[in-house]
Amino acid sequence: MKIDRAVGSWMLLIALIVGCQRSPESATQTQRDPSRPIRVLTTTGMVADLARNVGDDQVEVVQLLGPGTDPHLYKPTRDDVQSILGADVVFYSGLMLEGKMGDTLVRAGRSKPVWAVTEAIDESYLLEPEDAQGHFDPHVWNDIQAWSQCIEVVRKALADFDPDHADDYQANAAKYQQQLNELHAYGLRSMQTIPAENRILVTSHDAFNYFGRAYDLQVLGVQGLSTESEAGLQRINGLVDLLIDKKVRAVFVESSVPRKNIEALVNGAASRGQEVKIGGELFSDAMGTAGSYEGTYVGMMDHNITRVVRALGGEAPERGLNDKLSE
Template sequence: MSRAAHLAVLGLALLTGFQAHAQADKIARLQPIEQSPLQIVTTVNFVTDLVQQVGGNRVQVEGLMGAGVDPHLYKASAGDVRKLQRAHLVFYAGLHLEGKMVELLERLPKAIAVTDAIPRERLIRPPGGFGGQYTYDPHVWFDVTLWKLTVGRVRDALSKVDPPGAAYYRANAQAYSRRLEQLDAFIRQQIARVPAQQRVLITAHDAFAYFGRRYGLEVRGLQGISTLSEAGTRDVQQLADFIVQRRIRAVFVESSVPRRAIEAVVAAVRARGWTVAVGGELFSDAAGNPGTPEGTYVGMMEHNTRTIVSGLLGRSL
């Protein structure tokens, strides 16, 4: 390794260590709050679900972003800012998922990024990076073993501001961690039903890299990791060529991303003499509606898994 490259790696390591330390200090600086239930504000709805799972009846959680909301594009309103300021604690995903709210959240002492619990060496950071603000791919929840690490961070923050509830939060965190272990096993078993050569997942934007790495699928996204980027005609044509060459049966739309780009790919494939189906709708940057199975993180992941397996096999499960 050249001296310049060595210094660059060292600088990145120091910066990453500094950022992790700074975020850890956020929890250390939290003060106990003598009020029940705790008033919590969250950003994306699967973070809302995470906090509810750990906090149980000792917290009251309000999420800013509901089903179908794209966190890459979401802008905080004046009302959102007031909610953030009044909350006892704020939990957000981090890794710049909430792209237009990053500066606001990072400046807020009581705002905790749940993904800071994940060692940076386990994050996806291809050579050259993603460009722009994304040093790492933020879509870590698609690897259940990584998302499980966030449970402890929520537990620790809640316990710090509510010491009498520490044992309760610890029990909830342990129970939910066991449920996530079961979920991880379920996904691995279901994906194993698809022949290896058919395990190609094509979606509207590049949100499923962690899912592919953990569960053994080749993943292609028409757009980049952020929906701020737009797919052009060349992107559509190249992806259509890939689908025809690999004889892929299904592509997938996403609940928080417009369908038109994937529909353009389907049309381009048809023009080449091959037929590819829309295998179903996946939840990517947002879970489903409250009160539905897909409105929880576990339900979202189970739905996605069944939809992917069914689409790739070309039959209902």
């Protein structure tokens, strides 16, 4: 309830500010100022990376959520409101990933173009887990083919806002699409080398369902789709039973989620005589450090694919597809 009240107050604040600035019709009349780059506001790093790759030197991207930040729990600040109001175009992930922030960003559409990049993905492709209370799983970037569909949303939005550079955005989008095609092909090749009995991926929360579907892995998270839900003792004990029964060799922590639940699994298995290793840290809801290879979407997914394959007994180069992964 505390988070809901905080986000609700923020929604009211931005609605009032935006409502006083422009009429709803003005959003369609916005045009680029050719004397400066387009100011693009994004929520997560994955969305920011889309904008940077498609917009290239025509855009200046501001990212609200930094490395290691959990979008499920993020509490927006007054500075975030000002960043949104100062942007020319806004992109967010959608599918309730940003919680009630998504509704607020839609309100900002009264004064500027605002796009949920996942709106390009057909609903038939989306997953709707039983415990999701009627919501789709928002972690679609963990399926490279699904995330590739979001490129077109960014391309079209930038081309509509800045038609003079539409050809540039088209070329950039095609180049980025090719990079993602190569990355997905690497994932398919590498994942096929994991022995059948090892194809179980246990992580901190249910962020990897699309990843599992793409690469034929059974995926189990200690917590649910949102990290707001706490894992109970019964859930942890049940997973320990599975680790022992299936002889799972490794489990994974996540960069934006506390390690305590995964460590509880490892300790629980050890108390019953089975060694389970932490196979590495995966990037789930946020990318790596800004400026690093893992701080890009390609680097993030290269890291996740490579670490999972190697920890589960498959074959992949230690430094990944592009020989750029950190040691």
